[in-house]
Amino acid sequence: MPGCHEEGDGMTARYRIWRARTGNTPIWERAKVLFGNRPGLVVALVMASALAGMCESAVLALVASIATALVGQHSTVSFQVGSLHVEARVGELLVVGLAIALARIAVQGLIAYLPARIGAEVQAGLRLRLFAAFSRAPWSVQSADGEGRFQELATSQVIQATQGVMQATLGVTAGVMLLVLVGAALLVELTTALVVIGAGLALFLLFRPLGKVGSLRARALSSAQLEYASGIHDAVGMAEETQVFGVGETQERQLGRLVEVARRRFFSTLFLGALVPGAYQGIVLLLLVGGLAVLEATGSGHLASLGAVVLLLVRASSYGQQLQGNYQNLHQSLPFLDRLADAERNYRATPVIRGTRVATNVPPIAFDEVSYAYNPARPALRRVSFRVEPGEAIGVVGPSGAGKSTLVQLLLGLREPASGRYLVDGEPAETWSPSWWSGAFAYVPQEPRLLQGTVAENIRFFRQLDDAAVERAACQARIDSEIMSWVNGYETLISQRAKAVSGGQRQRICLARALAGNPVVLVLDEPTSALDPHSESLVQESLAGLKGRLTLFVVAHRMSTLSLCDRVIVLNEGVLEAFAPAAELERSNDFYRKAASLSQFNSIENSP
Numbered sequence: 001m002p003g004c005h006e007e008g009d010g011m012t013a014r015y016r017i018w019r020a021r022t023g024n025t026p027i028w029e030r031a032k033v034l035f036g037n038r039p040g041l042v043v044a045l046v047m048a049s050a051l052a053g054m055c056e057s058a059v060l061a062l063v064a065s066i067a068t069a070l071v072g073q074h075s076t077v078s079f080q081v082g083s084l085h086v087e088a089r090v091g092e093l094l095v096v097g098l099a100i101a102l103a104r105i106a107v108q109g110l111i112a113y114l115p116a117r118i119g120a121e122v123q124a125g126l127r128l129r130l131f132a133a134f135s136r137a138p139w140s141v142q143s144a145d146g147e148g149r150f151q152e153l154a155t156s157q158v159i160q161a162t163q164g165v166m167q168a169t170l171g172v173t174a175g176v177m178l179l180v181l182v183g184a185a186l187l188v189e190l191t192t193a194l195v196v197i198g199a200g201l202a203l204f205l206l207f208r209p210l211g212k213v214g215s216l217r218a219r220a221l222s223s224a225q226l227e228y229a230s231g232i233h234d235a236v237g238m239a240e241e242t243q244v245f246g247v248g249e250t251q252e253r254q255l256g257r258l259v260e261v262a263r264r265r266f267f268s269t270l271f272l273g274a275l276v277p278g279a280y281q282g283i284v285l286l287l288l289v290g291g292l293a294v295l296e297a298t299g300s301g302h303l304a305s306l307g308a309v310v311l312l313l314v315r316a317s318s319y320g321q322q323l324q325g326n327y328q329n330l331h332q333s334l335p336f337l338d339r340l341a342d343a344e345r346n347y348r349a350t351p352v353i354r355g356t357r358v359a360t361n362v363p364p365i366a367f368d369e370v371s372y373a374y375n376p377a378r379p380a381l382r383r384v385s386f387r388v389e390p391g392e393a394i395g396v397v398g399p400s401g402a403g404k405s406t407l408v409q410l411l412l413g414l415r416e417p418a419s420g421r422y423l424v425d426g427e428p429a430e431t432w433s434p435s436w437w438s439g440a441f442a443y444v445p446q447e448p449r450l451l452q453g454t455v456a457e458n459i460r461f462f463r464q465l466d467d468a469a470v471e472r473a474a475c476q477a478r479i480d481s482e483i484m485s486w487v488n489g490y491e492t493l494i495s496q497r498a499k500a501v502s503g504g505q506r507q508r509i510c511l512a513r514a515l516a517g518n519p520v521v522l523v524l525d526e527p528t529s530a531l532d533p534h535s536e537s538l539v540q541e542s543l544a545g546l547k548g549r550l551t552l553f554v555v556a557h558r559m560s561t562l563s564l565c566d567r568v569i570v571l572n573e574g575v576l577e578a579f580a581p582a583a584e585l586e587r588s589n590d591f592y593r594k595a596a597s598l599s600q601f602n603s604i605e606n607s608p
């Protein structure tokens with residue numbers, strides 16, 4: 001898909017725009033997301049890490065002092081901590097060291113527990129929030145998403161974002177330990193420690209730009225993964241067509257290109273992620289040797305404290321390396337977090353129906369000069385006006401692309417008119433209560449979709465409906481006897497791809513789903529266009545049975561379906577060309593006549 005690549009050659013320009021929007025946000029402002037809004041857990045983690053750092057410093061200082069004493073064959077050890085002079089026996093110090101080392105092990109449990117808990121909670125929270133935002137988003141926003149995109153966001157990209165959370169919590173531990181060890185080194189031997197620490201800080205700043213590069217690469221990786229996910233979605237969804245048309249190899253090559261883009265971007269993030277901490281560690285060791293050389297040259301320092309300071313700083317440098325790695329990887333995870341936040345913001349657009357009005361009757365429905373455009377240059381509906389009385393059956397005809405499905409989506413409240421008014425019972429559509437609306441309006445899409453589950457679950461469709469309502473709807477949709485002929489009846493497991501369910505049966509199960517909630521307005525988009533004659537006549541029988549009890553809108557081409565309708569809307573290029581009873585249109589409307597004669601030809605062809 002050319003033009004869909006978000007990065008690539010235009011990467012730097014886009015990155016600059018992205019930086020202008022989010023990149024200047026300091027990491028600590030994102031801390032709320034990173035730490036899952038759990039300050040208590042973070043404070044506990046800081047305290048546990050500080051305690052661990054103190055234990056570690058104490059053990060290291062003791063080890064250095066005892067080693068020096070043993071080398072000099074002394075039975076007591078004396079050392080300096082700041083201005084405090086300590087003297088103790090080697091045996092006593094060994095016991096103290098043992099106790100502190102055991103305490104360090106105990107604290108480690110807490111240091112492992114807290115990040116794990118924060119990480120798991122943040123991941124669950126991201127998933128729940130993202131899905132809640134998606135499922136409450138208006139259809140106009142949901143349908144604008146590429147196929148497979150949301151799946152990728154909610155699965156793999158959430159995992160990658162959670163990596164950032166883990167890096168942040170590990171970074172907290174490494175940072176606190178580093179500070180404590182450095183503090184201890186400063187206490188023991190000020191000059192050497194200062195030289196090494198100053199150089200270490202300079203080093204950290206030197207590597208900072210690489211964090212930005214990593215972030216940029218990760219942003220590119222995130223979009224490459226979204227494109228790959230869309231490619232996979234299409235490949236799986238159209239596997240049957242791919243076989244028939246023998247285009248498997250071409251598809252494979254196309255997917256291969258998406259994989260290649262993702263591979264390159266994944267490689268560079270992995271490489272940077274590993275390179276930075278490794279290089280950092282090597283240079284720190286150099287600095288340490290340099291620090292000692294400075295000490296040697298100036299001739300300052302006490303033997304025991306010199307050993308301690310070297311041990312402390314070597315250990316500190318490994319926490320420094322860890323922190324550098326965490327910082328790098330965090331930068332590489334932030335784009336995933338940002339993308340999730342963007343998606344969430346986007347989904348949180350206001351839904352169309354959001355008032356409190358309810359009705360007990362079947363309301364009249366009217367469009368008053370309604371226009372709608374996906375693309376401002378070419379409106380899909382232009383100033384459409386009509387009024388439909390309660391219980392009327394309305395056909396909608398028009399050539400492909402005339403705006404029939406768009407009209408259906410506006411009728412269902414899935415999209416909001418760009419201009420003009422949609423009135424239900426004389427009141428604007430957006431003032432009605434969402435729960436009343438979703439009970440009152442029902443829909444059978446052109447392409448019926450089944451859930452993976454039982455027939456009953458498919459008809460019930462997450463609503464609180466008892467078995468009687470499910471079976472009544474199945475009878476109304478003329479599918480009941482077929483369901484009962486299956487061994488497991490309503491408990492039969494079905495799914496979109498189940499071969500046991502024919503297209504016609506699927507359509508009628510979806511009709512039952514629409515009827516189960518006792519709607520007052522039923523909208524069908526070309527319900528019989530792809531049906532076998534048997535199913536077609538059953539659907540028609542069902543619609544005939546419903547006539548007068550609810551308001552019916554049927555997008556249709558078949559004469560047999562249109563003849564059920566009281567009046568027919570003729571749409572052409574988004575304009576309502578005519579709205580009259582079928583018999584009248586047959587005399588007066590060219591398009592209707594053409595459509596009608598064509599469908600009569602079709603029904604002759606289709607008869608058994």
Ligand SMILES: Nc1ncnc2c1ncn2[C@@H]1O[C@H](COP(=O)(O)OP(=O)(O)O)[C@@H](O)[C@H]1O
Pocket residue numbers: 143374375380398399400401402403404405406407
């Ligand atoms: N989601 C969409 N995004 C952009 N354009 C769309 C979308 N859906 C439909 N259109 C365009 O709007 C016009 C009307 O489409 P539609 O209502 O689906 O027509 P019909 O159902 O009569 O075939 C067509 O030009 C179509 O290309």
Ligand SMILES: [Mg+2]
Pocket residue numbers: 404405406
């Ligand atoms: Mg359509």
